[in-house]
Amino acid sequence: MRTPAIVTATTLAVGVLATRELLRRQAAHARRLIGKPLGEVPPQADRTWKPSYGDRLELLMLGDSIAAGLGAERPKDTLGARLARRLARETRRSVRLRTAARVGSETSMLAAQLETLPPAYRPDLAVIVVGGNDVTHRVPLAESVRHLEEAVAALRARGAEVVVGTCPDLGALRPVPQPLRALGSRASRQLAAAQAQAAVCGGAHAVSLADVVGPFFVANPEEMFSLDRFHPSAAGYKRTAKALLPSLLAALGHGDDGVVPFGHLRPVG
Numbered sequence: 124m125r126t127p128a129i130v131t132a133t134t135l136a137v138g139v140l141a142t143r144e145l146l147r148r149q150a151a152h153a154r155r156l157i158g159k160p161l162g163e164v165p166p167q168a169d170r171t172w173k174p175s176y177g178d179r180l181e182l183l184m185l186g187d188s189i190a191a192g193l194g195a196e197r198p199k200d201t202l203g204a205r206l207a208r209r210l211a212r213e214t215r216r217s218v219r220l221r222t223a224a225r226v227g228s229e230t231s232m233l234a235a236q237l238e239t240l241p242p243a244y245r246p247d248l249a250v251i252v253v254g255g256n257d258v259t260h261r262v263p264l265a266e267s268v269r270h271l272e273e274a275v276a277a278l279r280a281r282g283a284e285v286v287v288g289t290c291p292d293l294g295a296l297r298p299v300p301q302p303l304r305a306l307g308s309r310a311s312r313q314l315a316a317a318q319a320q321a322a323v324c325g326g327a328h329a330v331s332l333a334d335v336v337g338p339f340f341v342a343n344p345e346e347m348f349s350l351d352r353f354h355p356s357a358a359g360y361k362r363t364a365k366a367l368l369p370s371l372l373a374a375l376g377h378g379d380d381g382v383v384p385f386g387h388l389r390p391v392g
Contacts, residue, residue, distance in 0.1 A: 165191045165192040165201060166195055167198060168192060168198035168207075171218070171220075172217065172218045172220060173212070177216070177217055178217065179216065179219055180211075180217065180218045180247045181244075182207055183221050183223065183248070184202070184203040184220070184221070184249075185233055185249060185253070186233070186250075187227065187228045187254075188228075189202060191224040191225060193226050193354050194348075195349075195356075195360055200361070202364055203220045203222050205361055205363075206250065206364045206368070210248075210371060213377060223239050229257050230257050230262070230274075233251070233270055237277055246283045248284050250285075250286050250287075250371070251285065251287045251327075254289065254290025254314050255290055255291060255293060255311065257290070258290065259293075268321045272325055279325070279327075284327075285328065285374070286328045286330065286367065286371055287318060287319070287329045288330050288332050289314075289316075289318040289330065290314045290318060290333070291332045291337065292333035293310070294308025315333055319388055322390075323391050324390075327390060328373060328383075328388065330387050331386040331388075340355075346358050346359075347359040366386070369384050373387075
């Protein structure tokens with residue numbers, strides 16, 4: 124006869140295996156629902172925005188599909204272009220946008236993105252948005268953070284001010300069923316908190332996208348998400364750019380009064 128301890132252990136092991144199988148099936152189902160209706164090539168928005176302003180500012184976008192602008196139908200609606208235009212209006216400087224971000228990137232791929240830049244390239248401002256693919260591919264948190272720290276250090280060594288938009292809350296993705304969505308939400312928020320800490324300790328600004336734009340995506344998914352219900356739409360990128368802007372301006376010292384909004388963190392020290 125089995126002892127109670129053996130029965131309990133066996134029951135727990137079966138439960139764990141069943142849960143893993145459920146999550147695996149849910150993840151596969153979510154991938155089928157989302158698909159790739161947008162392809163993998165975002166609109167090309169790299170150019171000088173508001174060239175008549177002069178005194179050009181160099182803006183670099185690094186990270187995943189959000190930083191690259193997948194989901195926008197027009198170049199001017201990508202996150203990079205929206206940030207460039209807003210920066211130009213606020214600073215009265217032209218902004219040359221360079222996008223090294225790539226669709227599907229994990230944090231470990233930031234180094235390869237940096238390697239595509241000319242050695243003499245010196246961005247004034249670099250924006251990193253990454254992390255969602257780390258969560259979906261179950262990359263260890265410590266590994267993701269280490270790669271982010273290295274990227275921030277490399278950008279700072281080039282003389283760039285850096286703003287990190289932390290991992291969005293994957294709990295906002297309605298096509299993903301429960302309990303997978305709840306687990307993704309928890310994992311993405313854990314990664315976002317670690318990213319923010321690493322960023323500010325490395326001399327970068329950090330913006331919690333889960334806090335500053337997440338509620339808009341939860342409340343208005345039809346408007347904020349694009350066709351695939353996974354990437355931002357033009358309206359979603361507009362809202363995200365507006366949310367990021369205060370930290371971009373603070374990083375440049377533009378109108379800096381020492382105060383940043385909720386969800387924004389300054390570099391420590």
